[in-house]
Amino acid sequence: MRGMSASPSPSLRPLLWLVAVAVFMQMLDTTIVNTALPAMARDLGQSPLRMQAVVVAYALTVAMLIPASGWLSDRLGTRRVFVAAIALFTLGSLACALSRSLDQLVLARVLQGIGGAMLLPVGRLAVLRAVPRKDFLAAMSFVTVPGLIGPLVGPTLGGWLVEVASWHWIFLINLPLGVLGTLAALRWMPDVRAPVWRFDAPGYALLAFGMVAVSLSLDGLSDHAPRRAMLVVLLVFGLASLVAYWLHAARTPRPLFPLALFKVHSFSIGVLGNLFSRIGSGGMPFLIPLMMQVGLGYSPMSAGLMMIPAAAAGMFSKRIVVPLVQRLGYRRVLVGNTVLVGLTMASFALVGPGQPIWLHLVQFACFGAVNSLQFTAMNTLALRDLDGELASSGNSLLSMTMMLAMSLGVAVAGGLLGAFGGEATHPGQGQTLSAFRWCFVGVGLITLASAAIFAQLEPTRRIRASAVKRADPG
Template sequence: MPLRALPPQVLIPLIVACALFMEQVDATVIATSLPAIAADLKEDPVALKLALTSYLLSLAVFIPASGWAADRYGARTVFRSAIVIFTIGSILCGLSTSLTDFVLYRIVQGLGGAMMVPVGRLVILRSVPKSELVSSLAWLTIPALLGPVFGPPLGGFITTYFDWRLIFFINVPIGVLGVYLATRFIENVREEDVPPLDLKGLVLSGIGLSGLVFGFAVLGQKLVPTAAALAIAGAGVTAMAFYVRHARRTPHAVLDLGLLRHATFRAGVVGGSFFRVGIGAIPFLLPLMLQLSFGLTPFASGLLTFAASAGALAMKFTAAPLLRRLGYRNVLIVNAVVSTGFIAVNGLFTPHTPHLAIIAILLSGGFLRSLQFTALNALSYAQVETQEMSRATSFASVAQQVSLSCGVALAGFVLETLRSDRGEMVVTQADFTVAFIVVSLVSLASLGFFVTLPKDAGSELTGRNKPDLDDPRNEVPPEP
């Protein structure tokens, strides 16, 4: 069947998924290869968390401008440019010779990723009716989820039997394909009346978010003195305070805090951020534990960790029916508890745990987490108006990347603190157990945002009746 014969709600998500596939392969390959990269660069494996947080922070800093750029220059133009930048960053990562180089080139990748995925999602949100949004997002994530499925074993195989640098060149042919498909099938959607870019807000939010997370990430490491790390984090807090003040006075703030007046957006973004902290820590903790504590090769580690992504892929075929039958609120509440339990269980693995048991647990956990993500991603936009979509996608994407980077930073901080208290540089199995429990408790805190949702939250997406506006839980709160 020719591609043009596919309906828009299928074709456009599949094209955007090429970019997401490239990004997800890159992320999962790096997570599996972190110990090998650290050894080659002669760095502490825990310090390689900077390679993960720098990329995620780069996303968070530049994503706020993605919606404005798409409106101003056209979604197709920005989308194609982003793929090119991401691909160039990948090549540079494969050529890096030090941790500093590696982190710098990961930031370049983040610049491309910041424009690539959010703009692609914006194209979908503007092209697909809300009644078909859940199905379209599922089509988007099916090919993209193949990246995490193939990434760990592929990265482990290349790292074990060849050279870790080769894993970054995988993105080149995928990037070329993405540019071709975007050029041929995606319209250059743009807005006629685009407000000026909130440059002051972009600078304040960028300094604030990067200062907060980076300061926390380097806390306790030899790279930066403790006083300097605290000063960086303090500067981040100060900048974010100034940004909140700025946003309340600016009609077109780069991160529109007024979107939090929507109950579903608030729950999806704020509650989802807490939930993603634990999820963000898994790709960092699990490969390190399997290789440093269990003594597995990167390939063997990848053959185990890919199970979580396989479970996520299987869930995509059942997400829409489950959400229609059970409702968003019920799914989010129950699944938050069960999913965070599966995060904590990872810390109970030992070198003697049967591999089949590990695969079964990772498979089930990935299935449940993916259900939560699908519900959160769709629910966030249930009450958002069409003219707010650009700002909403930017806000939600920033929150997602910041929470994932916080998960990596928190997990690394726990490991560093525990081994420092013992006066050692070696990370033990008990350290990983504590780290998994800590991040799972943060994820469990998301429950507080889901229980306050109205019973019919997200009904616009399931074809049910519209939300009950008389329900006090639907009242619009004052702008932060």
């Protein structure tokens, strides 16, 4: 929080606090749900191995709406959009707590995701336009710190709330924050607008449909055979829609994301590597708490506590990214670290009952360290060579790719888990643990495959010490 001392004036402190709390709410909600999934499944009469839709619905909704967030802010004003985002996020949280079936919960998560999609981009835009450029780095450092704290406390807080109250409280705790945030936004959020161009509605429709179709088809991998045929058709439709968007963007004067972005070699590799690397690692926050509870019999809070070493080691490893890449270059760091990430993910297949706690803690810390280093290096690579208008478009595309990959990662992990677990409604503990083991091997191999993308980098690329600060650490 030392960044506050560098803020331009005391009058901007309420704005920075407001955006910081919004970032915390969004990042906390991304991680707090995972620990509570088994409790939700019991209450809703579902198998805990089929609960990935709760996570996918939120992440996919956020990914879909990120491309429209900047245009809406410029068209309607940052204050109006930010207040609406907090209100929708809060109403979605209430709807989640009141849900009595899995379908109701998934729909409520979509509503929550509509609000969550706007919180971070609009808040960042307001800070960008309200804070003088010389103080912008300090201001953004301040508002992004809660984004690091959210994953650290989210799983443990979720487990604790499940044990002392019920899973409903992981959503109800958002209500007082949402009410206070709405009142604060009405008072301190600046109403900033900018000239807008005609929104690329056809391109957005193609892109959104493609993302939804591909995610839903992958999410249905574990369904019964008759539905799989329809899912194959949906997958092909989704891929065709994404190809159609690519062709549309090539002939549209102002597409959502200009294809000129992909003429920047570092951005192309950074964003594509991000997508495929995160498809593997994106499912880990979903799989690990589920395995600890369903496969090994841990309590919700104990499973949440096991995630702290991963988050803490991740925060520490961000400090060594700059010297590592300065010494070794992007190619060596990303290729080598991608292999390490894949291997540490696959190593969770060795987890079994009766193993000492310290061994689990070391394993979790190792995974958290290499995974965080991977994210920071990939994001920095993607953004480092972008300037001007491409920087804004590239940042939005990267943010969308990160959330889409999280959705795809959870969908793939859930599909593999269901496939390896068979069609049994209530599988035994041995069968369940075996399904988790094969699933960890599968997602580890998916991550390993992305090393081939980073191998296309020039071996001489180096990072400037200041460049890493421009990248979103997520």
